[in-house]
Amino acid sequence: MKIKPKHIVIWFVVLLLQILVFNPLNVSGYINPYVYPLLIILLPFDMAGWLLLILAACLGLSIDVFTGTLGMHLFALVFMAGLRPSIAKILSLSKQEPGAYINIKQHGLIVSATFIGVLLFIHHIMYFLLETFASSGLSYGLLRTFASLFFSLFISMILLLVINPGRNER
Amino acid sequence: MYNLIKFILKYHFTILFILIEIVAISILFQHNKYQKVKFINAANFLTGSVYQAQSTVTDYFELRAINQHLATENARLQGMAEELNYIEVPTLYNDTVYVNDSLVIDTARQLHFHAAKVISNSLSKPFNTIFIDKGTKHHFYEDMGVINAEGVVGIVRSVSDNYATITPILNRNFNMNAKIKGSGYFGNLSWDGQDPNYAQLTDIPNHISPLQGDTIISSGYSQIFKEGHIIGYIHQVIKVPGKSFINLDVKLAVDFGNLNYVYGIENKIKESIDSLGFEN
Structure with missing residues (x-):
């Protein structure tokens, strides 16, 4: 896959959305949607593993810098990126044409949502574990994880539709 | 080497x-x-709960020794109480009062002793650590001096709510100022990691000639330990050729192999002194 200007624009738009819109958003104290992992999820399946991890590290660190939580997003996002190849293999998404990435048209809504949902769950559970770190109890951490996960997944699917509306334009 | 690269790849x-x-x-x-x-x-x-569980079992085997220990300490404290009585009586009835140290009263007020039970201890490693069953809830804090009835044990390294770890003298990271009782000469006390019965006092000027058996006490130059806590007794004087210093082998007063109860010294004015240090 060639890097097009469109990809760079998507990268920055999602990053800015996360920092400026979703980070300050705090519905009823539980819900903090994190959609930026989508940028790592959307990378091509055949991308080199080391590049995937480095990109995840850079992205996680830049989110950390903006939220003042140095290390937490970095850890959670790299954790997610590290498990991405295995999840793709389990959902038999790894054997694809070169440059293919997850999209609704090719893989269907259910598979796309499962893939994104599982990876977002991994990211969220790691992040909220680190954030609350057993201080406010496991149940509170899990409640925050699932409440936020629901919103993150919802917004991610909408973003996915916007980014890749199903027309075969690649 | 080739295999290593292959492995990494x-x-x-x-x-x-x-x-x-990890990063x-x-x-x-x-x-x-x-x-x-x-x-x-x-x-x-x-670590604390594991060691405590172990300790609850092994405690029963040591009850006799602990009793003995407590009795000895009781006797020592009794003796101190008698001495205090002896000093106080003349102050009530005589016109003239001799006060050796006007800070005595203040010192008594600023120091609080908190007993803690040792739940794990080691002797054989270069970096030994003592775990105790008291933490911040019981007024233990970092860099607190810890003694037992016999002498200096160590310094509190880290505390949680209910447990704390101590860096004992028997740890290569341990370092404190100590002096020879009765002379003003002081040096640096540390442990070479060899024999758990002996620590080393270095950098004593070589023009004095300490004797075997002389007492080594804390110098009081830091707020962690006040002056006069017994550390040990000179076992051997080692002259370093070509140097203007001598080193001393110190037989430690505390028997680290048989450590049951220790006391943390809460120093009420340490904080204010520390803050002064920062301001300057």
Whole structure:
């Protein structure tokens, strides 16, 4: 896959959305949607593993810098990126044409949502574990994880539709 | 070497993954004090509860020794109480009062002793650590001096709510100022990691000639230990050829192999002195 200007624009738009819109958003104290992992999820399946991890590290660190939580997003996002190849293999998404990435048209809504949902769950559970770190109890951490996960997944699917509306334009 | 490179190439993804995660965790702990404290708390809780469980069993085997120990200490305290009575009586009835040290009263008020039980201890490692069953809830804090009835034990290294770890004299990181009782000469007390019965006092000027058996006490130059806590007794004087210093082998007063109860010295004015130090 060639890097097009469109990809760079998507990268920055999602990053800015996360920092400026979703980070300050705090519905009823539980819900903090994190959609930026989508940028790592959307990378091509055949991308080199080391590049995937480095990109995840850079992205996680830049989110950390903006939220003042140095290390937490970095850890959670790299954790997610590290498990991405295995999840793709389990959902038999790894054997694809070169440059293919997850999209609704090719893989269907259910598979796309499962893939994104599982990876977002991994990211969220790691992040909220680190954030609350057993201080406010496991149940509170899990409640925050699932409440936020629901919103993150919802917004991610909408973003996915916007980014890749199903027309075969690649 | 070739195999190593092959290994790294084969598992580069996993290696890189683990490496980045380790970096992330270390950044996390460095910059987020809360997580760091929580982690130390959790770690101390785990080690603490394991050692406490072990201790509840082994305690019964040591009851006789502990009783003996407590009786000895009781006797010593009794003696001290008698001495105090002896001093106080003349102050009530005589016109003239001799006060050796006008700070005595203040010293008594600023120091509080908190007893703690040793739940784990080691002797054989270069970096020994003592675990005790008291923490911040019981007024223990970092850099607190710890003694027992016999003498100086160590310094509190880290505390959680209910447990604390102590860096004893028998730890290569341990360092304190100590002096020879009755002379003003002081040196640096540390442990060479060899014999758990002996520590080393270095940098004593060689123009004085201490005798075997002389008492080594804390110098009082830091607020961790006041002056006069017994550390040990000179066992051997070692002259270093060509140097203007001598080193002393100190037989430690505390029997680290048989450590049951220790006392943390809470120093009420340490904080104010520390803050003065920062301001200057």
